[in-house]
Amino acid sequence: MPDNSLLILPGDGIGPEVMAEVRKVIDWFGDKRGIALDVSEDLVGGAAYDAHGTPLTDATMAKAQEVDAVLLGAVGGPKYDELDFSVKPERGLLRLRKEMDLYANIRPAQCFDALADFSSLKREIVAGLDIVIVRELTSGIYFGEPRGIIDDNEGGRIGVNTQRYTTNEIRRVARSAFELAKRRGNKVCSMEKANVMESGILWREEVQWVHDNEYPEVELSHMYADAGAMQLCRNPKQFDVIVTDNLFGDLLSDAAAMLTGSLGMLPSASLGAPMANGRPKAMYEPVHGSAPDIAGQGKANPCACILSLAMALRYSFDLGDEATRLEKAVEKVLADGVRTADLMQAGERDPATTAQMGDAVIAAL
């Protein structure tokens, strides 16, 4: 593989149109900053199903394993609702996560100052919010066996999924959270339901073990996930880094993202173990979904995907300064009042299109 290889998987819905703006940004970095990313592109999700009858071909999977980083748009849409579970668009995404073993999903929930009034929460509760949810991404009930729907032989059916966590799976994602906390506010809050689930007891004990043996200097607390959901709504700024399992992380990170009021602005990174070249296996995606209702209309906000590229520059390509440059450009565009439709109050008019927002970021760079 060449240096700085990036596989782009635009996916479904608004994925392709936000990715088009990311392409402009990549080109800008190539032209103006001499940063050559070796970009290839392929299909995932419904788009891959339409072309190949599977939401992720083996060839694409193999390519994802080889590159330095994958950048994914979004997958899914009502068009695929009736598909069999095994070929649903989401299976493509889940296969990437699983086979690349991207166990640490890093989801910043940050409230951009210029956007604090978009939150459904009061300004004082969210202004300046800057927390990160570290979600375990390759295990738990998403992948545990046995699973499926079986007949009960009495005319009914039984649906089964299995939540399963090992010592190693918990410890490695806990380490990711502690490492991150050390570079931030030095606080980790771990969330589970140890009061009702044995897998939650193991989770709590193993996170505590990693703390006591490896990161005693980081402040660690534990919270039941239901209380965590409450506290995120009541006073999110009490947190620095939250670490939790795959399913709780799915709900809690979405709730946290929504609280910021800036869902269309939030990137994420999913990281695995280091590859031969020392870089972590990595996939970057915006937190928002495929938003089929606005797809193809130029309404989507490309910032979350652009900021996902910034995370890739920082974590995969060792270009932290360029990442900061890009993040600052996005902040400037917001401060200048450029707004896609999702960032407008009722009554405001003439939103920027997806392309206009992308162009504004380029201009700010």
Place this chain on the structure above:
Amino acid sequence: MPDNSLLILPGDGIGPEVMAEVRKVIDWFGDKRGIALDVSEDLVGGAAYDAHGTPLTDATMAKAQEVDAVLLGAVGGPKYDELDFSVKPERGLLRLRKEMDLYANIRPAQCFDALADFSSLKREIVAGLDIVIVRELTSGIYFGEPRGIIDDNEGGRIGVNTQRYTTNEIRRVARSAFELAKRRGNKVCSMEKANVMESGILWREEVQWVHDNEYPEVELSHMYADAGAMQLCRNPKQFDVIVTDNLFGDLLSDAAAMLTGSLGMLPSASLGAPMANGRPKAMYEPVHGSAPDIAGQGKANPCACILSLAMALRYSFDLGDEATRLEKAVEKVLADGVRTADLMQAGERDPATTAQMGDAVIAAL
């Protein structure tokens, strides 16, 4: 069993002190309205463990099976954190739910007008909010087998829990939700993760089946639980009745409760199948927990537990008018500005004590 039998289980933390106020209310209804409830009292949770070495004795369990209704305060506290899973306070509560087969947990999330400013959400987002979450309470990952922590024989451990739902379990709680919706806004939104869990697919299909075959006149929608968490934060008034499984219901109902800003005000009912006398098996509890940090200080708000009694009057004792009377009394007290500490803004002083709040409700009756 005598008519109108009520078993009171105050439990731990603030449970006993809020229940003392409920006792006053029960006495008032006896004295002033000639409503004789046959009240007995027993231990649950840590209190039962301290006395008997188990969070629920067989004798108490048997009594709960016989009465018309159980009213529970709260269970749990840090004192019991180190106890073995099998005797943790929560196991007492879970045993009651399971053995009484209380499959439908009704959790109203209502924003009291006088309290709308206490929400961390903007007033316009929550004022007038009145939704109900119907949470499946006797199955799913809370009770599924296999479960436990096992050695992996390589020095590590594996934690396992099983999410398991049957056709019948899903259909009966769906019916509860549709019945409730018919008496309210006629809308049900069902939440699961059918995009990643087979048990979620079954959930969606069975809820749809009940709708199509038994309640076609009620409006039904489906939402992924992570999107549901987001939408609850963004625009909770879009919902009427939400139906979801045990674990999602735990998080989503707590988030919804917190959004109202009135956590100390919210009651819940857990209902099962009709008994011989036609009344449903029933247990009522406040949504808040045992709040060990403020226990014994007269700071707790007794309203959630008092309103749980109101739900008991309505659903178990066929005293809907008296229930309304009690609910109106609580609303009047709030409108009059009586506030326990949880209902005060920073800077406000001299909160009402638990007993003063109880007395105010009596006075308003």
